[in-house]
Amino acid sequence: MSHPNELRRQSADGTFCIVPYNHPDFSWTHHREWHQERYAVSTAEALDLMREHREFRFCMEPWIDHIEPFLERCPDRVEELRERLNSGRMGVKAFTLTSPRPVSAGDETFLRNMILGRRRYREFAPDADLSVMACPDVGLGHSQMPQVCKLAGARMYRGWRSDSAFSALGVPRAFVWRGLDGTELITSRGCYGGLVSDELIPDDFADRWDEVVERLFAGELAHAMDCSQSRTWWVAQGMDDARPLRGWPRDKRLPLIDFVRAWNEREPSAMVFATPNEFRARLEQETLPVWEGVVDQVDVAYNAGWHGARGLWRLRQQLDTAMVIAERACAAASLAEARVAGPHRLEALWTEAVRVASHAQQWVFEKDWEWLLSRARYALREMREVMEQAVARMAGVGRRFGAARPLVLFNPLPYAREETVEVPWVQPRQDAAGHRVLDAEGREVPLQLGEQAGEAWGDCLVEAPLIFRARVPAMGVAVYQVEDGPVAKAPTPPEQDTLDTGALQVRLDGRGLQAVTDRRTGLSWQAPRGSAIGDCRLHEMGPGVLHIGAITGVLSGQTGAGRWVLTGPQRWVYRWECEFHRHRVRQDVVLDAGARHIDFLTRAFCAGANGFFALCFELPIRGAMHVDIPFGVEPRDPASEPYAMTMPFTHNNIERHREHQFWARSWASVGEGERGIALITADGDRYWTYDAATGELRHILFTALDDMDSGWEAWVPKDRLALGWHDFRHRLIFHDGDWRAADLCGASDRLRLPLQAVKPVGPGSEALVEPVDQLRIEPTRVRLSALHETESGYVLRLYESAGESTEARVELPMGFREAGRTDLNGEPLEEALELQGRTLRLPLRAWEIATVLLRR
Incomplete structure (x- = not known):
């Protein structure tokens, strides 16, 4: 970084835009109520400053997290806020409902956040400038951000993390981002906070002018100019929960208005208060460098699987998936003239999905945590009920005592599907033998029963899933009838725990999957000694920033025990279990006849740790890696990325404290010429690691942390300990060619948007759709x-x-x-x-x- 005096000279004829801002976390270090009251105070004081000083600017951000607290607590000043937004003196940094991470938010959740947020702003202040989209306190995002932000109405995008890494990579401070599809969007990066210390802008600045200016060019202004090729620089003023033009932590009033006036009298550069929208207008007048494609392969290390399977990250995925499927079912039913949940109800449910998408919510305090979870889980239940009602009305089938029971399968994808389904089913009569499944033409479908659940009495069938091949038209329904039938005797377990499915040859033992051969390509894979293909391991961590420290040890079971749970002929399941340091791992290895994939259902019991559990694969091939992102695919090469330990430690370098980390939406594939291996997570988080030197691919399942009895984190939920059982589903795919040839995007959709089983009750009615593609x-x-x-x-x-x-x-x-x-x-x-x-x-x-x- 250049000397302060050199930067001062270089800034001549340029403009520093001071952007005052209160960063509105849902909550951080305090209860939500404190934030709500604080945001009302901050916004009201910004309006006061606008009355007193015409040049002053301020900006708002997410509607739910930032605007609503003010509207509810200052109803007497609502019209004043509306006028300031319409005039442009109050800017809008992000026209959203909440502030999610673009990497981890569900595809449609991220879009609906912008769509619904923009609509709220437009209804409230029709003339407000909504030209800027921002994700201020999170990773910059993926290479489809230019397209999705521009389609949402943005003319500029602003982000921050990981700032030091981006500078090390040479990413400009302001640039035109050319995205995956070729869409170009002005993009600005940098911290949202700054200029909150009275040491930077002291009351006697006029008497110490050169000293104050040199200090600014050594810090705040130097960061604004770092990697910049423009003549307009964003300088943030404020921070988390900031009152306008006040210092931290004592809310001391800073003489910034007088300082800016003095600057324009004494310095060769200009300094102005600006909204993000005014900053955007200035950048549009400049010729900016172009950055094409991927900016951030890594994202941040401190979010992976927080709280385990009971964390918000999992609930957010469930909400996004449930809403996407419910909408599709309701639309298909509505087009068939069924009365189902309409646009207003579905929009209200989307609002609930978006409400829990704000970043940093895993650090909310216990009371707010319970409020968030209970509200979201109730919404999730309603989403699923809405879907089931729509599917039942399309099918028109009902129940009659003594008759066969109907089973309706809905396909939420626009392509016909034939695949193996496993549907929970119960037999209420202990004197009945088993089941028969009939298709719509009355033909019996080959059936296998799954593992029996609950209490059992001898050879009586009580609760056992139905496993069969189902055919369901595109976006349509298929009706099956289930009636009493004989029970087929299960085949004997494979000899020596070795199985040939027709596509794969596998060998298992009490320590898991030991060997697999893909018959089509001849690729053979052996597990490491004392481990397994798809082993679940605990990686213990030392202390670190936001609890992400160096890996101090890797633990897994040395021995285990296994048995066959299902033995075909359609599906085989081998279950093995091991224990280490009071932790337990129980994994089902699931194989389907003729399939070139292996499914893993991994259950991990955490007895208390400070580290992360990961599903680990020592790949037998090397080659180019690709992953999916929202609406696209990107390459990954973690070896080419800078990580925190290779850069000086600053507040701009807290994100990449896990070496070899990368992020992916749902799958990662490594291809070697005409063959490849891909891993899809059905319900896991977005964070992975890959060491190209050793070929070790890890999908991070969840993070468990030590308890905190002091400081503000003593108030966060004890769920952070991640005690108890956590379950995760993955699919390992052997494929020809690259990810395109393997249709991995389609494979991910089929796994993550499965056929939906609905068991109608009540009287039947006329079927509203034919069993054809809808x-x-x-x-x-x-x-x-x-x-x-x-x-x-x-x-x-x-x-x-x-x-x-x-x-x-x-x-x-x-x-x-x-x-x-x-x-x-x-x-x-x-x-x-x-x-x-x-x-x-x-x-x-x-x-x-x-x-x-x-x-x-």
Whole structure:
């Protein structure tokens, strides 16, 4: 970094934009109530300063976390806030409901956060400048951020973490980000906080001018100019929970207004108060460098699997998935004239999904934690009930005493599916033998029973899942009938615990999966001695920033015991278990006939630790790695990334304290010429590690932390200890060629959006849909993101997922009067499409996200 005097000279004729800001965490170091009261005070004082000083600016951010506390506590000043937003003196840093992490938020959750937040702002202040989107306190995000932010109405994106790493990589301070699909968006990076110390801006600054200026150019202004090729620099003023123009921690009033006036009289550069929107307008006048593609392969290390399977990260995924499926089911049913949950109810449920998406909520205090979880879990229950009601109404089947029981399968994907399903089922009569499953034509379907649950009486069948191959049309339903039948005797377990499924040859023992051969490619894989392919290991950590310290030890069981739970002919399950240092691991290795994949159901019992549990694979091949991201795919090369231990420690270098870490949405694939191996997580978090030198791939399952009895963290939930059992599902895929040839995006969708089993009750009615495709999309590399009803029509959102331009063909369930391309907010776009009868055609460039409004 240059000497302060040199930076002072270089800044001549440039402009420092002072951006006052109160960063509104949902909560951090205090209860939510304190934050709500604090934000009301901060916003009211900003309005006071605007009355007194015409040049003063301030900005707001998420509607739920920041605006609502003010509206509820200062109703007498609501109109004043509206006027300041409409005038532009009060800026909007992010037109969102809450402030999530772009890396970990569900795809549609992230979009709905912007869509619904922008709508709230527009309704409240129609003339507010909503041209900036920001994720202030989290990772910068993925290479589809330019496209999704621009489609949401942004003309600039602002982010921060990991600032030191980005500087080490040469990422400009302000740049045009050319995203995966070619969309370009002005992007600015830097910390959201600063200028809160009275040592930086003392009351007697005028008498110590050169000293004060030199100190600023050694710190705050130097960071603003670091890696910058522009002549406009963002200088943050404020911090978490800041009152405007006041210092921390005593809220001392800082003489910043007088200082800025003096600066413009005494310095060769300019200094102005600015909103993010005014800063954006200045940058648009400059020629900025272009950065293409991936910016951040790593994200941050301190979020992985917090609280384990009971953490917010898992609940957020469940909410996103449940809402996406519920919307699709309701839209399909509504198009068939069924009465189901409408747009207003579904939007309210989306609001609940977004409410718990704000970053840092894993650190909320116990009382707020219980409030968040109970509200979100009730919403999740309602989402699932809404889906089941819609599916039942489409199928029209009901119950009659003594008759076969109906089982309806709904396919939430726009492609017909034939796959093995496992559906929990009960037999209420102990004198009955077993079950038979009949398809819609009355043909018996080959059936295997799964592992019996609950109490059992001898050979009586009470509760055992139905395992069978099901066929379900695209976005449609298939009705099966289950009646009493004989029980087939289970085959004997494979000899020597070695099995040939027709596609894979595997060997197992009491320590797990020991060997596997992919018959198509001949690839053979042996487990390390004393371990397993897909071993669950505890990585103990020392102390570190936000509890992420160096790995001090790796623990796993030395011996174990296993047995066959299911022995075919459609599905085999081998269960093994081991124990170490009072921790336990129990894993089901699941194999399906003819499938080139292996499923793992891993259950880990944590007895108390300070470290992370991970599913570990020593890969038998090396090659290029690719991962999925929201709406796309990116390469990964952790060996090329800077990590915290290789850079000087500052507040801008707290994120990358886990070497070899990278992030992925749901899968990671390593390809070696004509063959590859991919791991998909069905329900895990986004954080992984990969050491190319050893070939070790780890998916981080969850983090367990020591208890804290002092400081503010003594008030956070004890769930951080992650005590007890935690379960995770993965699929290991052997594939030909690269990730495109393997259709890994489709494989992920099929695993994470499974066929939905609904067991209707009550009287039946007329079926509203035929057992045929209801909505089909071709080619399959075009993925469906959303289908839902609005007051204006039906929204269809899809995207190209293989990086190759194509024409999407959508076969609709009915004819529509008109169709038009829109942005995420429903604003019309001049983009080509063709609607003929029930067929919609639209060209898509590589990685393009397209939203279509269909009107009946």
